[in-house]
Amino acid sequence: MFMQMVIIRDILSDFSDEEDIELCDDDDDIESNEATSVTYVNPSSFFVNIDAAAGQDLSYRNNHLSSDCDNELYVGMQFDSKEATISAIKHYHFSHSFDYVVSESRPDIYVGKCVHFGAGCEWRIRASRSCKRDIWEIRKISGPHTCVSTNICQDHRKLNSSFIADCIIQLVVADPGIPIKALVKEVLSRFGYTVTYRKAWIVKQIAMSRIFGDWEGSYKELPRWFNAVQWYLPGTIVRYGASNHDSPNTYILDRVFWAFKPSIEGFAFCKPILQVDGTFLTGKYNGTLLIASSQDGNRRIFPVAFAIVEGETKEAWEWFFFNIRSFVTQEANICIIQIGVLGCWVPSV
Template sequence: MQFESKEATIDAIKQFHIHNSFDYVVKISRPHIFVAQCKHFGAGCEWRVRASFSVKRDVWEIKKIDGTHSCVFTIVSQDHSKINSSFISNCIINLVSGDPGIPIKALVKEIVSRFGYTVTYRKAWTAKQLAMSRIYGDWEESYNELPRWMNAVQHFAPGTIVRYEASRNYVNGVEDPSAFILDRVFWAFKSFIEGFVFCKPILQVDGTFLTGKYTGTLLIASSQDGNRRIFPVAFAIVKGETKEAWEWFFYNLRTFVTPQPYICIISDRGTGLLGALRTELPRWCNSKSVYCIRHLASNFNKEFKDSDLKEKVIQMGYELMRPRFERMLSALREKNARAAAWLDHIPKEKWAQCYDEGSRYGHMTTNLAECINGVLKGSRALPITALVRTTYYGLNSWFVDHRDETINMIKAGHTYCEELTNVIKENQRQSTCQLVRSFSRETGVAEVEVASRSAARHSRVYIVKLAKNWCDCGEFQSLRLPCSHAIATCSTLNLDCGQFISPIYRLDNILKVYGIHFQPIGNIEYWPPYSGPSFIPNPVMRRKRTGRPKTKRIHNEMDEVQSQLIKKCGWCRTKGHNRKNCPFRMREVGESSRQPGNDE
């Protein structure tokens, strides 16, 4: 047989032995020759193979094979010594290329289906990192490539913001001026910065772990356009979600990306994040911060261990009418005074929609940021430059799709998106059976009576104040959309209800969100010269080279909790013992030690 390279030759020999449950040892391995023999050579098996490079044919050839394997493969391990991380990486490289976020367990199953052996999680994880290096480049070199690529982005897309924070590098106690340790990087592309001006004035912030060779946390700030599409705003890679890291992130966000006033920041109640907001928020003109109701309810449930009360808290958070909210809070206080006291320590405007004065635009969670986390899940395992490139090229496709979607709706003659149009039509339908008593045509104050469907119940009455975009039901001021009572009032006063819809929801405004196009970066030969510092990764953030990679994520009832599986032996994959005291492994070691030439 002939092969293109020595690596391909060895790979074929490995696959032959893996498929047939044999093993071999290497006797000679030189640049132009490779010789291997059976692991039990001289003890009943005489199999031997010789391969070398043919200068005449410019290929590697299997020159000679002595005998056939006559040994009995006594290893009962469900792993094979020749299935190492390098071999696995060759087998899975296409899978990793197609989906960088493919789970390690899926790669383990792939090896089982192809070769019948179950490799360890760590071996498969290391193999995936090797495959990623071959596809996207070396992790260490990626840190050095990052400032050059960012410099090219800033050249072709002026207005892009990139901020670094680095520390000095010492080698054997001596400072190395040629490279700096990259501690943090913040970036926001020009399209994000310009487009946010026309989005809802909200920012949802969240962090997610990096899963590659080096640890770290990806911080994300996101918003939403008037068509209810996710709009990423800024990113950062830091060591962890500490107070200092969040302060640095918010400072750059406020200074270079979103200096506008009256921004509502929605977040969880992480200690470091809240500490950073206390420092940075006062410098953000008339902006405010509120809490994600899911995280607050999770913290509540962690304290009181009562899922029914937790659901009550979530309902209270979503309630639009203050009287109803207060009644629910009183009922909770009667049932569990300590739980109510826990809620009393949190300002109502931080978590109750009926007290936020519409600053949330109806957003009660950080789902937008978490959705982007999901989109970038596979990218979080990439080297740093490849990860940043994903945020550029991947999110560019979002811009193109959302821009085309908006243009098509405008061509179809729509003023608002289809979903919002349906909401307005439904409110208009409900308003036809409502009785309006106008009290002031100038200010638009009216009393709207809604007849009850049940004869046993009294009709409900709502006060509408068009000049203040306000209604007793709470929907008008919370969503910035006229409710059915406001539409009924407009109809009575012969007013166009469209003037009370926030301009953010108009298609012509949404088109401005995606008005700044992403620019192609082009061939590296056309990149501008870079004369700035070179970066290297922080060696402290290097994942441990042994053992299964561990996560620091703290799981709670918001996550899908899986029952812990009983640990299995790393050698034979059976339960009840570990690799060190595996009886089958000890038997194999004993047989190997009795081979000729070994000391007994």
């Protein structure tokens, strides 16, 4: 009976927290009386402070940290972050057509086991962070996988959109217009799995948001951007059209008009012509970009004013021309040239 309890205790301790606690608390104790006679002296100005521990740690990292492309896992494998550790575990399961579930995940501990654990496969893995060196390391692996490895599915459960976005983000950086089909082929060549077109589209949207920011964040940055333009380019005109929101101190952007100071001053030396046009915006939020341009003495296009509105409606055009008349020019007898059809409405400019 006593021997059976010892065996059970040993099995449970394989994935316990004891080792990780020791790693965080294994600093040598220093006797307090050793520091009583220490005298501190300020060094001369030509002395340079060098963090020797940091230099050793950097050298250690460069020589010992593993890559998530190794496709193999072993005890002692080290990574610079928890994310890199998880990525390596996922890469291993992609390349060997296995699957696992997370049984414990904390800021300093990550434990996983085979999806068939307890039903014939006893594979488990435990990784934790070393507080002393600030690195992640695989502490224990119980295995290998003894379940059947059959790649009969086109997709893998752990091959989620966020993970794929991290892997292909450099492709999107190099070519933001990369086709979705090219991403599907890239995932197939890297991991051996074929994702759906919709999943690849979501992956690209996630990558684009991580590179350029999401739609909501971009709209929130718009006033800040215009404030910066007006600060560094005094005389630039910006006018907003907004409606109230249910939340206090929150507004819904309906329209925005802007004209740069050089365009306002330069229009006085252009032909009395305004060519206006609008183009619809593609993205999460619909809208129309209105543009007014003129022609200088060399017959070159001269941009005058811009606006983002809800669409090419009568109210939007009236608001656009009102701002041009108010802030860009008060000159009479300006010829308006519209590319497209305005209907029977003609602006009184």
